[in-house]
Amino acid sequence: MVIVMNPTATAEQIKRVIGRVHNVGLRTHIVEGEFRTIIGIIGDKKTIMSLAVEALEGVEKAVPISSSYKLVSRDFHPQSSVVDVDGVKIGGGALVVMGGPCAVESREQLLEAAEIVKAGGAQFLRGGAYKPRTSPYAFQGLEEEGLVYLAEAKAATGLKIVTEVTDANAVDLVANYADMLQIGARNMQNFHLLRAVGRSSKPVLLKRGLSATIEEWLHAAEYIVNEGNYNVVLCERGIRTYEEYTRNTLDLSAVGALKHLSHLPVIVDPSHGTGKWHLVRPMSMAAVAAGADGLMIEVHPNPAEALSDGPQSLNPKNYMSLMNDVYKLSEFLKTQSE
């Protein structure tokens, strides 16, 4: 961290700041500029983070130099991680697709969706049994009944199951049915829940918060890994901006940024990321070309009947066509990088 003093800071104030830093066992480095004094701080990251020097008199601001996440950073673990979900490897070079409806609505709907998802070549079935919804009057999910249908669909198709858990108490229950636990955007900073899935033995799919910075997102992942669960996959799903045409603004530059900053695998959800089915195809192709390790795509046997997020779901025909194209693109890109 670098502490920037006011141009009018007195020698006494500077001395007090330095004293406070030394008191907690950190070292300082003083830089006297033309107008201001700047104090560089060296030492343990966690101790530096806990300093509250901006409240001391004469301090203009404190500028952090490096992030406080560690276990998820590429500095700490230079090689890219591969997350193995019961045999399906995410981050190992092969494109992974998680397809399915936004919500599990009925046994029939889910089994039909699962067959379509399977036929397209995806490895995972997605579908929410617990649905966090803006309005208390919107469909909130079938809860455990939905989990049972997911397990049934797995038995029928061999697809792995990824589904959202929204409450720390329900982690064990969901883990009984799912191969991978999803943390949704609204819960990215639900720290109880992050710690709970961090203590689970199941891999975790961590969606980016509605307006989370990349740094906050990596800190959320750090909460999980810090509990001992290293099997975390990040999922970009669009951020909140002023633009109204799309439901969110899908930030594909996050893929490259995360690959630079972290060793964790990254997938992209263009369905939530755009909110419009006709943008799912171009953004899926773009995500693969940007280097994403996988895609999460909403497919519904009949989008116009969907209880949740119909406008962003692909119908079976569009899904099959897209799957054909993204896998071919992925294959092409692999031949190029060899």
Added chain:
Amino acid sequence: MVIVMNPTATAEQIKRVIGRVHNVGLRTHIVEGEFRTIIGIIGDKKTIMSLAVEALEGVEKAVPISSSYKLVSRDFHPQSSVVDVDGVKIGGGALVVMGGPCAVESREQLLEAAEIVKAGGAQFLRGGAYKPRTSPYAFQGLEEEGLVYLAEAKAATGLKIVTEVTDANAVDLVANYADMLQIGARNMQNFHLLRAVGRSSKPVLLKRGLSATIEEWLHAAEYIVNEGNYNVVLCERGIRTYEEYTRNTLDLSAVGALKHLSHLPVIVDPSHGTGKWHLVRPMSMAAVAAGADGLMIEVHPNPAEALSDGPQSLNPKNYMSLMNDVYKLSEFLKTQSE
């Protein structure tokens, strides 16, 4: 809701949309424009909300006309609500102030802070026993020990206690010590938690989410009220924008907007809202002038030693001066409106 058809939509497609709307018991009103057909939908709000017509062929978009919250809306309850917290009325005309440190750090710190808060004339002591923090390595709060100190500070000063609850499981525990349960910004859409405090008998302070729209915020309040707890107070605490000088952008226009849309009382937190102690004074004055029912202000006996959010905490001297000014301003405004 109004459904806007594509200029190229066929008569057949329009007919199918209308049929689908009628099937769920809603009525339609067809408007044929120069280029497009528009279909107005009339009937039960909840049924309208559950339509997924945007996924039907020929539909350009669906435009919502009215919001789906009801119990918290002024349409439903035209008179402003007053929330009574064990004798202290919020929304009744008198300015209410909640002061105290961001986090409960120790018995001494809290008792000292409570005396200062009391001396300034505030009615509530605030202080977090459970602290949601971006980094897993930052101070996370004293937990139940912190609640015990809050109760002790209450006994010593007579101040009411407002403190955050971050987990549905902990609602009863926190309610044993607190007079008012706070839902923090990161949990504004933690729907389990909202429902849990909705079933509590204690009043709730609902902070605005980091990037929540006013509409989403009112929906979050609707979750609580829908469980039977009508004693909800909203707290504006700044939203996330591109501006970097302030920690958040305090949206004071939300006060007037909420007063227009809802009957619930509204308070303002300029400490989190700006992140800089020197902006707390002007924004507190502004909040009162904008019509806020109260303020939540961070005060720390020694901000430079704070374990959390020191840069935005007032020291005792600045706090006393501010309290003098906001109460005088509040009194002045009352004489004006009479």
Added chain:
Amino acid sequence: MVIVMNPTATAEQIKRVIGRVHNVGLRTHIVEGEFRTIIGIIGDKKTIMSLAVEALEGVEKAVPISSSYKLVSRDFHPQSSVVDVDGVKIGGGALVVMGGPCAVESREQLLEAAEIVKAGGAQFLRGGAYKPRTSPYAFQGLEEEGLVYLAEAKAATGLKIVTEVTDANAVDLVANYADMLQIGARNMQNFHLLRAVGRSSKPVLLKRGLSATIEEWLHAAEYIVNEGNYNVVLCERGIRTYEEYTRNTLDLSAVGALKHLSHLPVIVDPSHGTGKWHLVRPMSMAAVAAGADGLMIEVHPNPAEALSDGPQSLNPKNYMSLMNDVYKLSEFLKTQSE
């Protein structure tokens, strides 16, 4: 447009609103809902736009149904446009690349850059002679001297020249040297300038404003086309969001959205869009996969010596490698869509 009345609006107020709409020659369609009356308005787009009914008593809000741009919309002109810049076709299926330094710094720098750009296979040389800079103390460009060097580079390499014009008075001067006039992000709503390039015979590259919506951007294009210049190419270059890791958030979903809403060609600038050279490669690949008609890429013979935007410029080696990859990807995608 749809006018939504308050639940408390009187019959008299509704009558006055209808009267006002009829007065300007528009037709109305009344929809009486359970709680409110809604008034649909039919007629000439421009007349509808000029209504200020929200100021009438009893009106809750006016909801626009369709946009007011016309000439640039796909409704008006269903086939995709191809913009011919002195023989190079943008939008015709072949990938177009515009490469070069952010600013023209010297004759040597530019000629060296032009040779590299040419060697990579790009069709255009970019480089600013007039540089809008946040600080008045930053390098502002070589002005006409820079234009002369651009013309010289064109003579030497055969590359087309695209360069920014920042002032309506300078349009003729810049058009003397350039093949294509660029409108920068900061001038996207400089309407004098838009009209001035609309009267020029040179094609125009219109960058998206720093925080422009897609709708505002298309309106800006409409200003140009409305003056008679149909040769407009749109360039996505990132929007302003809360995320700080990247300089801007490159909104690749805008490519698909623009292709849906408009017939104009679209290119992408990943250099300004991310501000980090190591993100230029993944985002260039992504842009091509998303369906962009071209790329604008910063290349500098020696990025570390650049007077402007060095951190986002590719060095010659990275540029050559990228060009190889984006052209191969473009070829691959063409074979797929056949």
Added chain:
Amino acid sequence: MVIVMNPTATAEQIKRVIGRVHNVGLRTHIVEGEFRTIIGIIGDKKTIMSLAVEALEGVEKAVPISSSYKLVSRDFHPQSSVVDVDGVKIGGGALVVMGGPCAVESREQLLEAAEIVKAGGAQFLRGGAYKPRTSPYAFQGLEEEGLVYLAEAKAATGLKIVTEVTDANAVDLVANYADMLQIGARNMQNFHLLRAVGRSSKPVLLKRGLSATIEEWLHAAEYIVNEGNYNVVLCERGIRTYEEYTRNTLDLSAVGALKHLSHLPVIVDPSHGTGKWHLVRPMSMAAVAAGADGLMIEVHPNPAEALSDGPQSLNPKNYMSLMNDVYKLSEFLKTQSE
């Protein structure tokens, strides 16, 4: 500036960075942390700004420590400036109000508005003769005819005139009629125009850009002052955020921030800032309480007939009532601070 090296940077790379800094006459200060080397840079602000070290190998990022504006900063000029507009002082302690319609629509409308504005006690008449509009089909203003009416209204009422200039060529023309030149939000970074008004003898009202940071805004003011015109007043008018209820999010914390960073006077425009007339009153009161030196308020004799921005204009009755209240509040606050 502080240069942060990668953890993997070699001694050779560090040496090259240092060499480059020394070459341009700046001094360095090396701080060796546990994981990285950090290089502090000392010397001339403008030279530091022109460094492009982020493009050098081994550099992680460059962190600016202080801003590059100077003439408008409080560091440079500690006392608050007072801008005298032909006898009316802005920033001298007395509240200044600029009232009037968004656009000059006709002689009658303007003269009627001017009488109302005068009756309420405002010192300035505002009204646009040149209107930058998103759509080319919206009313664009009466241009010079509008200026003539403004001069006539001035003659009739004695009000000072503030009106927007949108083109560098028109500065002299507008200055012939106006007492104060307004730079609109869309032109805040139209640097030609900023320099042109910087060479004028008339005071300038500089509105904040649609999504300008406080730092960019102060840089825009620096462009004007750097040309010799020190009479600049800043006007907060709301920023673009994701919130849709208000047209913009009025950032009142900017008032306190600007008072801290700069010596220039600051006024607030709650009409554009909120876009809703019923929010103008609470936000005007809030702006005064936050310490603003003045207000800019839209008043229209008949808002429902306004050609531009009717929904945010006050009618005469609401305006008179508001003026009474803001002046009383301003008087009250003055007695408090004495």
